[in-house]
Amino acid sequence: xxxxxxxxxxxxxxxxxxxxxxxxxxxxxxxxxxxxxxHWCEAMGDDNPAYLDPNxxxxxxxxxxxxxxxxxxxWVMPGIRPEWTLSVExxxxxxxxxxxxxxxxxxxxxxxxxxxxxxxIEHGFERYLKPGDQVSATLRIEDVSEEKATALGIGxxxxxxxxxxxxxxxxxxxxxxxxxxxxxxxxxxxASNDAAPSANPTxxxxxxxxxxxxxxxxxxxxxxxxxxxxxxxxxxHPPRPMCGECQSLDWSGVEASGKxxxxxxxxxxxxxxxxxxxxxxxxxxxxxxxxxxVSNVLGCDPADVYxxxxxxxxxEQVDEATKLPIFRPVK
Amino acid sequence: MSFETRKWNQIQVGEALPELSFDVDTTxxxxxxxxxxxxxxxxHDRKLAQAQGLQDIIMNTxxxxxxxxxxxTDWAGIDAVVKHMKVKLxxxxxxxxxxxxxxxxxxxxxxxxxxxxxxxGTNSWGDHVTGSVTxxxxxxx
Numbered sequence: 001x002x003x004x005x006x007x008x009x010x011x012x013x014x015x016x017x018x019x020x021x022x023x024x025x026x027x028x029x030x031x032x033x034x035x036x037x038x039h040w041c042e043a044m045g046d047d048n049p050a051y052l053d054p055n056x057x058x059x060x061x062x063x064x065x066x067x068x069x070x071x072x073x074x075w076v077m078p079g080i081r082p083e084w085t086l087s088v089e090x091x092x093x094x095x096x097x098x099x100x101x102x103x104x105x106x107x108x109x110x111x112x113x114x115x116x117x118x119x120x121i122e123h124g125f126e127r128y129l130k131p132g133d134q135v136s137a138t139l140r141i142e143d144v145s146e147e148k149a150t151a152l153g154i155g156x157x158x159x160x161x162x163x164x165x166x167x168x169x170x171x172x173x174x175x176x177x178x179x180x181x182x183x184x185x186x187x188x189x190x191a192s193n194d195a196a197p198s199a200n201p202t203x204x205x206x207x208x209x210x211x212x213x214x215x216x217x218x219x220x221x222x223x224x225x226x227x228x229x230x231x232x233x234x235x236x237h238p239p240r241p242m243c244g245e246c247q248s249l250d251w252s253g254v255e256a257s258g259k260x261x262x263x264x265x266x267x268x269x270x271x272x273x274x275x276x277x278x279x280x281x282x283x284x285x286x287x288x289x290x291x292x293x294v295s296n297v298l299g300c301d302p303a304d305v306y307x308x309x310x311x312x313x314x315x316e317q318v319d320e321a322t323k324l325p326i327f328r329p330v331k
Numbered sequence: 332m333s334f335e336t337r338k339w340n341q342i343q344v345g346e347a348l349p350e351l352s353f354d355v356d357t358t359x360x361x362x363x364x365x366x367x368x369x370x371x372x373x374x375h376d377r378k379l380a381q382a383q384g385l386q387d388i389i390m391n392t393x394x395x396x397x398x399x400x401x402x403x404t405d406w407a408g409i410d411a412v413v414k415h416m417k418v419k420l421x422x423x424x425x426x427x428x429x430x431x432x433x434x435x436x437x438x439x440x441x442x443x444x445x446x447x448x449x450x451x452g453t454n455s456w457g458d459h460v461t462g463s464v465t466x467x468x469x470x471x472x
Contacts, residue, residue: 036366043366044397045353047332050409056334061410061469069413070396077368115383118392122417184384 003111008147011111015104015156018141023100025137025162028075032133037067040074066128072164072173075135101139101160108181113155120178126171134167142176149220149323155182183320202321203275212239214253222315224325225253226291237291258313260285260327263292267302275319281305285313285327299328336408338471339444344436348448351402351432355390355424355454363394389423390430395452395460402432403448403464411466414445418462428454437463444470 003011030036041051049056050066057065067075083091084102091098098106105116129135145157161176208216215238218225226235231248242249265283272278281302286292295313297305311327318324353359357377364374372379374391381387399418404411424430434450445467452460 040366040397043359043362044394044401046397046401046404047334048401048404048409049334050404056409060336061412068397068400070393070400070416071367074367074369074393079368080370082370118420120417120419121392121396122415123396124415125413128412 007111011107012147014107015144018100018104019144020141021100022138022140025099025139026076026078027136028134029079030075032067032075032129032131032135034065034131036074037065037071037131040068040071044068062128064130066130067133069125069128069173070123072123072125072129072135073137073162073175075129076137076164099139100141101158104141104144104158105181108156113181113183115152115155115180115182115184117152117180117182118177119157119180120176122176123173124175125173127173129166129172133172135164135172137162137164139163147317148180149317150180150182152180153182153184154317154320155180157181202319203273205321211241215239218253218255219315219323219325222323224256224258224293224313224315226256226287226289227251228254235289235291237293254289256287256289256313258287259330260287260293260311260313262286262297262305262307262309262311262327264307265297265305267305275322283311283327285311293325295325295327297327297329304329332405334405334409336410337406337468339439339446339468340471342436342439342446342468344439347435348402348406348433351398351405353398353430353432355426355428355430357388357426360388360390360394360424360426363397364391367391367393367397369393385423385425387425387427389425390459392420395420395424398430398432399450399452399460399462399464402434402450402452403466407446407466407468410469412468413464413466415465416462418450418460420460421458422454422456424454424459428456430454430459432460444468 037051050060050062051068054065083096083098084106139160139162142161143159147154147156158179158181161174163174164172166172215225226237227239228235228251229243229248230250230252232246234243234245263284263286265281267279267281269279279302281297283297284292284294297311310330312330313325313327315323316326361375369391373389375388377388400413430452432452434448436446437449438447445465447463447465449463451458
């Protein structure tokens, strides 16, 4: 299940208020040092003498040992017990505070968007760090997206830029992370044996193949498309490779106006499949463009649906894993 | 690896860099996570990773970045100065896979003395990382 609209509005107001917010990340607890550099190089299998060999490094453009640039953030990482894993009481007792990105992540987790994955990273390096440098970092939340449907589940993309400075306050580098904070979709379950069954089962996922994935991708993006033959302009649905009129294999997708009428319908009471609210109206909708599509008519009592009823499409999240074009009566 | 410095003048757009092949196991993933001080459980705790729907622990992004930069500096040498890196992350990398990093010179900027290298890191599931690294190099003769 997805959030009810009121909850979702509440969440979105909260998370959007973080856009533009700046926050101190912290100051490195260790000065840039050769042992940590060596451990990094060992893990990466990186033998660059600029990081490891004082003599060769001295004769290079670096004029001595330097830290590998992608280590930049490692210097200010919070260690084994990050602030955001501590309770309010623990934070107070330890005199620590939680930065704004962590606070935002916690808000999303609280509302069910518990998954997190990095999607894009950008780094700018102003100068290489040398042993003895002390790094500190601040961050700015640049963007929080609208809710997006992704392969991992529905979620929000959060873009955060960090700025790193040395002991003199000069910028040594920056990075920008784009993170997807998502509501995990049903997994093919590596660990489902111990996990409790989901309280809100999702519907069977529509099969997506070479010939129809474009149509479902458009649905995920909130659009209802109709396939149009490029040779004779005949419209067709559901998506298939060949035009039934002229046998052409050339086609394109055109966006439907979303207006239509109920061509036929039936009301389902039984058997009850998980993920549906019974009874509901399964209807064949005739789109104003002329093609027909099977969907549901929601937004009225199923008993009030009639043949010829004017309806309008809206692409809706029907459960946490599924978006569908749904039709509602035109008032 | 000699780490002899490549000179800006010697480099041709289109030049392919030698492949970096990195055998990934639990130890290397955990080592990379610890070296970057990243204690997020999915990078060291298999049970927890599986509870989140993953097959196994996954390589952390700092290790990915470390390998992308290593791929470029292995080729460019000790005097290369990394200026910028921009990557998109794809499929995760798990123990038992081999991460193969490849790339080639896409652009040269004479006024900056920089070279932009396009990089792709793939494993048996597909593209793990794609992007670019910009380095500055000595001009050369």
